[in-house]
Amino acid sequence: MPVQNPVKIAVAQLDIIAGHPDVNAAKIISEIHKSKDQGDDIIIFPELAIPGYLLGDEWENASFVKDCFLFNNEIINATTGITAIWGNVDIDETLRSEDGRIRKYNAAFIAYDGNLLEKGCVHKTLLPKYREFDDPRHFYSARKEAQDYDWRIEALFNPFKVKVWKEEINVGLILCEDMWSDDYTVNPIAELLKKDTDLIVNISCSPWTWRKNNKRHSVVRSRVKDHPVYFVYANNVGIQNNGKNIFLFDGNSTVYNPDGSLHKVASDYTEEILRTTLWNGHNPSEQSPEVSRAQDKEETYNGLIYGIRKFFSVFPNQKAVLGLSGGIDSALSATLLVHALGAENVYAINMPSRFNSDTTKNAARLLAQNLGIHYTSISIQRSFEETVNEIESSVFTRLDGSNQITMIHLAGVNKENIQARDRGSRVLAGVASALGAVFVNNGNKTETAFGYATLYGDVNGALAPIADLYKTEVYELAAFINAKQPVIPQTIFDIPASAELSADQNVDEGKGDPIFYPYHDKLVRAFVEFRMDPEDILKLYVNGKLGETIHCEQLLIDDYFKTAKQFIDDLEHKWRLFKINYFKRIQAPPIIAVSKRAFGFDLRESQNGVYYTRNYRYLKAQILK
């Protein structure tokens, strides 16, 4: 039964506020009323549009969950003369979940004319549990129900008969991961298509990740290839978090033609009601759908600006405080903050010690001028020296009668860390609290990986906007911004990346960080995003395939490491840094996730030290023999 008559649908791409069902429900009800006035047949809202998705263990709060569930009544009441589809938690108080608590399902509801349709609630079948997802922790899956009741899997999937004028169409309802079934043994879309489905509706709460939308388009094409059918993907906008990570919900709700081509696409990061008419054999859309052409850098830029703006929006004022060193990380951070919040809300502090060059100090000031932000300079030299003096002149006495004395000696690296902590914890935290501003962290992903930062020094702040960008990506994004409007002084690109914490890191002498970013960025990416082990890296190196596999020029690698021993020494050094410095990430601030794997709740780690597989050790011994 194809779509014989025009079907007017509205996809409500709303900004869903996690944990605030009252706000979300009010918005949904208001949109249903507007949709009726517009003469729509069906209005579709995203997954978990009442409670939001990333709530952590607030899903265990039974009063909250019931409160969310009961908002269904108001929504159902609002559906006079229109069909509405929305996501909410479904509960069954007669059954327990496997944690002993009230049984909960991640569900899609469908109502018409003041009533739920018969069996008008679909439970999510495929529950994601990778990356930031914890669905099985909170929800019981339809698959498990099938097993409990000894149903065949097919029995789970049945389209709804939805009234459109005097006709009916068969609408198949699925939730988010149900369409991403390649790695599962159940394929919900295929099951629905066996049963005369005219329209598949996927309600999602799907965070943006790099190149995800293109991937989605190709998945839809492959799903409907043998059985053409309209396909609606409804996603929300907004940000949601699980503390350690902030995820961006880009919307990009899409209506696909029966051949899987794009029929109409909603904008990125904008609340929008995507209205269209489905009618087989006709294409009533007057023009080609406006697809976001944003690619890579621009997508990342847009996501970060949106994420920063939304993160700040819950604070009483929108002020940001950050350190401005004259290096590229703080330059990018400041520029993003200005673009997100306006220059009038950004307060930057340059905090030189005697190791900071005029080059970087001048660059910082020039950047502040270009951006038109609030700026000050507070030297840390005197307080740093006093701290060093005070610590080194302190003496521990053992109070066991022996009166044994312990002197305290600060090594070079200890003094470097004192400078960082003086900046971060004494000056920045103090100023931020006085201004009632949000203290922003400037760390990038490479330094986060290797722990090339000081706890309570650089590793602090309420938000880490660029900590999911490798150092080379920081440069690239800064260049992308400058290409539109040059604000970041060229010096900042030209000087070597340097912490400027000692004479060994003098930028005017071309000295900088002990990291070879063009290669080490890719190595970190291999560890974090490709989940590779030194064994994998060493095998690739031996086979001459490392460069192409990790997307780094092989010549660079061969140039940087003259011998296999040098390569192995560096690999082990970096693997060790990566593993050991997790202790800093435990205490690191929230990161806006923009890569395929961000540090934080997205990549769950344990402090288990360093391990090399037996294959690695064998291979290494062979090479060094």
Added chain:
Amino acid sequence: MPVQNPVKIAVAQLDIIAGHPDVNAAKIISEIHKSKDQGDDIIIFPELAIPGYLLGDEWENASFVKDCFLFNNEIINATTGITAIWGNVDIDETLRSEDGRIRKYNAAFIAYDGNLLEKGCVHKTLLPKYREFDDPRHFYSARKEAQDYDWRIEALFNPFKVKVWKEEINVGLILCEDMWSDDYTVNPIAELLKKDTDLIVNISCSPWTWRKNNKRHSVVRSRVKDHPVYFVYANNVGIQNNGKNIFLFDGNSTVYNPDGSLHKVASDYTEEILRTTLWNGHNPSEQSPEVSRAQDKEETYNGLIYGIRKFFSVFPNQKAVLGLSGGIDSALSATLLVHALGAENVYAINMPSRFNSDTTKNAARLLAQNLGIHYTSISIQRSFEETVNEIESSVFTRLDGSNQITMIHLAGVNKENIQARDRGSRVLAGVASALGAVFVNNGNKTETAFGYATLYGDVNGALAPIADLYKTEVYELAAFINAKQPVIPQTIFDIPASAELSADQNVDEGKGDPIFYPYHDKLVRAFVEFRMDPEDILKLYVNGKLGETIHCEQLLIDDYFKTAKQFIDDLEHKWRLFKINYFKRIQAPPIIAVSKRAFGFDLRESQNGVYYTRNYRYLKAQILK
């Protein structure tokens, strides 16, 4: 077929090192050899005894996982003349997991005489996913296999025929959660008991939680009630972590008699081979099993001492640095450190400002004397004043041509926080790094809940040993320790709990923290451990059942809140503090988990602000009308 002939079993309660399969495998093989020499029939090792359990997403490292799996070969080879049962990861490279990676199972293996038994590998059926557990994230369950292959659930459960002399006994093999089946729709033990099982072996990697062992004994009794059978519970010792939390594995491996009574029990926190002979109708154990009689405070004390000692054991030296304020938290912390590491390894610093009384300064010094630790005093008054001066004399200039000026004014609370950060980030972090010592956090669970602590001030350190104890539990544990050997001066118990950061917190005037610990500790526990919401609390208050439900004297509550309005104002104030201050917990150090729910990975939170259910709002309006 009951156990007709004596069966000599050995339960190898080993200290499993997570992420170090080489170390674990060597230990296992060595124990198999020793067990053969002892003439044992069966030796049993814990769940995931090769890889360890809490590895975070290192389970995605395919090289590592294969490396773990391949250690099976050495173990199988070692089983000449003996049956061994052990936990390891099982892999199937022909199949994918639902994250698209190599298929992995949490498995029990059984081998005899150099070969795996036929189908000698059992996959875990019930996968826990509450609290710290993430089993479905990493492992495919036997239940899902049954569904994929359309097997009936019963087909999963079959005892192994194990050779004992010239006889055979039927051994049913399950893993950890498989015995805790009350909240699941599958009961592995019941299924095995339908099939002539003579002996159930549960291999576990089960972290200690408060009163868990008593609960386990009663679960075993109920499982074998209608079908008496010997039951072996093999657990490991050691600590494992997922960054934010450190979990204690207490061992307590137990052999149960067929009626579920205790036959033999291994010690807490000790590597031990529990040897016994099973023989129906005979009880060859010469004496009653030595059950740990440690209860509550003692269990908590033992766990914390063990946890601290094991946590420090991986560092090159065992030195700890902490602040010693003369308050109860740092007193308990210091005492635990001394008991775990020895007084020679503990370095304590008193860091007074002008707000610190002689009472607390003297108490701190006296405690240091009683403990015989290294001690020094570093005043923060001058550096605090200089920081205040420096910040207040700094001026932001808006570099947009307007040259608009922003002065910086520090309010009282900003100055309090500067003191805390001066102590934590300037002095303690600096001294700890100079000594190469581990910087220890003194925070308790109540202050962690309400954010009554300063980021980069009190909220820092590499380990938070007492952050899973409420303030009243801190006093109780300190009193428990003093009852054995008085070390903590009585003054520290007598003065009010106070941060001593302002004149309003003068202990000599009886002023202290703005928290009514006897009630608020229980309120936090209701939020965190009972997962209650203000709606639940308010309902209980109205019904006069709050006290008994949260285990607080009702009289205390009624005395503290003279009116319902006062009660509600406080409830909302504390709920808000609890929710809002999660931003500090995101950056808090690792906590040793000893309660039924610890902050950290155990309790996953999101920064979603504060919400009150509609029922709560209605009830409140009724009450205040």
